[in-house]
Amino acid sequence: MWWKITSVVLLVYTIIAGFLVPLKSGIERVEPQAAQTGEQTTIRFFGYNTFFARPSDEPLRVWLYYNDQYALYAKTVRPLNDTILEATFSLPVNLPDGKPFVLLNALVDHPTAGASLLPAALTLRQADTLSAPLDPAWTQTPVEQLHVQKGFSFPYQNILYETIRNTYFHVPMWFVLLFLFAASVWYSVKYLRRPEPDLDRYAAAYAEVGILFGLLGLVSGMVWANYTWGRPWSNDIKQLMTAVALLVYMAYFILRGSFSDPEKSARLAAVYNIFAFASLIPLLYILPRMFDSLHPGATGNPAFGTQDLDNTMRAVFYPAIIGWTLLGFWIADLRTRYQRLHDRAMGVD
Amino acid sequence: MGRTILTFVLLMGISLPAALAEGNRDFMRETGKIYVVVATLLVIFLGIVGYLVRLERKLTRLEHQTKDDA
Numbered sequence: 001m002w003w004k005i006t007s008v009v010l011l012v013y014t015i016i017a018g019f020l021v022p023l024k025s026g027i028e029r030v031e032p033q034a035a036q037t038g039e040q041t042t043i044r045f046f047g048y049n050t051f052f053a054r055p056s057d058e059p060l061r062v063w064l065y066y067n068d069q070y071a072l073y074a075k076t077v078r079p080l081n082d083t084i085l086e087a088t089f090s091l092p093v094n095l096p097d098g099k100p101f102v103l104l105n106a107l108v109d110h111p112t113a114g115a116s117l118l119p120a121a122l123t124l125r126q127a128d129t130l131s132a133p134l135d136p137a138w139t140q141t142p143v144e145q146l147h148v149q150k151g152f153s154f155p156y157q158n159i160l161y162e163t164i165r166n167t168y169f170h171v172p173m174w175f176v177l178l179f180l181f182a183a184s185v186w187y188s189v190k191y192l193r194r195p196e197p198d199l200d201r202y203a204a205a206y207a208e209v210g211i212l213f214g215l216l217g218l219v220s221g222m223v224w225a226n227y228t229w230g231r232p233w234s235n236d237i238k239q240l241m242t243a244v245a246l247l248v249y250m251a252y253f254i255l256r257g258s259f260s261d262p263e264k265s266a267r268l269a270a271v272y273n274i275f276a277f278a279s280l281i282p283l284l285y286i287l288p289r290m291f292d293s294l295h296p297g298a299t300g301n302p303a304f305g306t307q308d309l310d311n312t313m314r315a316v317f318y319p320a321i322i323g324w325t326l327l328g329f330w331i332a333d334l335r336t337r338y339q340r341l342h343d344r345a346m347g348v349d
Numbered sequence: 350m351g352r353t354i355l356t357f358v359l360l361m362g363i364s365l366p367a368a369l370a371e372g373n374r375d376f377m378r379e380t381g382k383i384y385v386v387v388a389t390l391l392v393i394f395l396g397i398v399g400y401l402v403r404l405e406r407k408l409t410r411l412e413h414q415t416k417d418d419a
Contacts, residue, residue: 015390023381048381161381166389173393209400216396220389227377227385331400338408345415 004330010323017316018168024149025050026156027118030106036127039091043122044084045106048156051113052079058111062087063143064104064122070096072104073141092135094126101125107143114149116156155310159228166224167313168320173217174242175321176328178280180210181249183329185277188270197343200266203273205335207252213328214246229294237291241283248276248283262348 028046035041045052045062052060062074062085074087085108095102106121157164184206191199221239222232233239255272259265288295309317377384 019386162383163385163389165383165386169386169389169393212396212400216393219396220392223388223392224385227382327397331397334401334404338404338411342407342411345411345418 003326007323007326007330010319011327014168014316014320014323018165018320021312021316022153023049023162023164024153024156025108025110025113025116026158027106027108027116027121028158030118030121033121034123034125035091036125037091037095038093038127040088041091042086042088043106044080044086045108047083047085047108047116048161050083050108050116051110052085052108053082056111058147060085060111061109063107063109063141064089064124065107065117065143066096066102066104066138068143070138071107071141071143072137090137091124092137094132094135095124096134096138099126109146111147112150113147115146118158152312152315154312163224163228164313166220167309168316170217170220170224171317172321172324173213173220174284176213176325177210177217178284179325180206180213180328180332181277181280183332184210185273188273191266191270195263195267197262197266197348198340200270201336201339201343202332203270204253204256205332205339207249207273209328209332209335211246211249212331214242214249218242218246234294236295237293238284238288238295241287245280245283248279252276 026048027050028048030046031044032041035043043064060077060079062077064072064074066072072089072092074089076088077085078087079085102124103120104122104124106118107115109115154164184203187199187203187206191203218239225234225236225239226232229236252269252272256265256269259268377388
């Protein structure tokens with residue numbers, strides 16, 4: 001009973017915190033996105049959840065940042081409102097390392113909201129080749145003493161914006177699937193060692209609810225992908241492999257249904273379950289890391305490495321996993337209890 | 350026929366300029382795509398509720414059956 005209450009408490013926390021915690025300030029884009037050396041230019045910075053018009057005692061500082069060594073400091077900074085500011089730059093006459101063009105990152109430092117960076121915001125081209133020593137503007141006002149935001153907030157990511165909160169809803173579906181399928185194969189193995197019908201009921205119920213969460217994960221992922229990847233289905237490796245995994249588990253139920261003798265069907269299904277669970281290793285664990293993908297954990301990187309999750313997100317993500325998993329087990333428990341009653345009523349037990 | 354064309358023209362006249370004004374600015378993409386998060390949660394919630402409704406129906410059927418037998 002306690003674990004069911006815990007599930008509800010954790011999920012209420014997840015939903016409330018998941019929705020109410022604000023995002024960090026970020027820079028959505030700049031305009032114009034290209035410039036030439038030697039120009040005097042005014043660039044507009046468009047912010048998301050920013051507070052340009054409300055700095056405190058300290059001023060806003062704006063850079064076009066190349067690297068730790070070279071950065072261009074804005075001559076003037078004028079906020080038009082909370083989310084748009086205009087910065088004027090005297091662009092230098094040449095570029096570092098004699099490059100024909102460089103990509104500069106937009107960096108805005110706000111005294112209370114902290115520093116925000118937009119990578120590759122502006123392309124700066126060399127107008128005429130000038131091999132003179134590097135314009136001192138690059139090193140005049142280095143980036144230093146950036147402010148850190150006070151307060152709890154989730155990371156800002158371009159394109160994702162608020163949908164980063166889906167990390168607490170879409171991603172845990174897969175953790176629940178893994179835990180439920182693991183419980184299912186556990187009971188299948190127990191059944192093979194001691195053919196008690198109740199063990200088989202647990203195995204089937206865990207598999208069924210596992211499929212439910214897998215479908216929920218797939219559909220919720222498609223909703224998310226539609227507005228961030230551009231299409232609900234892009235033959236992404238994780239999308240494909242999880243669809244295959246769900247088909248493998250649906251076959252488990254087709255297998256169960258194809259035998260009239262319940263003991264035989266339970267035994268064969270238990271053996272199939274072991275292979276089904278084993279198939280999850282290449283499908284969900286190995287193959288997705290081998291291919292390029294927009295999902296975290298592609299091309300050789302481990303899923304959910306240190307770069308994928310902020311500490312602020314972890315504070316909601318871990319409770320979310322536990323909450324959703326306990327809910328999954330609760331639903332599977334109900335399903336098992338139904339099956340027990342059904343079997344008893346039908347005289348199968 | 351004429352009324353259909355008129356309705357169509359009026360609708361296009363209102364919606365088309367609005368659609369062209371901002372490229373991909375539809376409701377779901379407003380305010381930082383927060384409604385995508387709402388939609389995701391709704392999908393999950395309705396999916397779970399749907400499964401529970403299915404289970405509820407099976408239970409009710411079983412209860413009625415056992416009541417009839419008893």
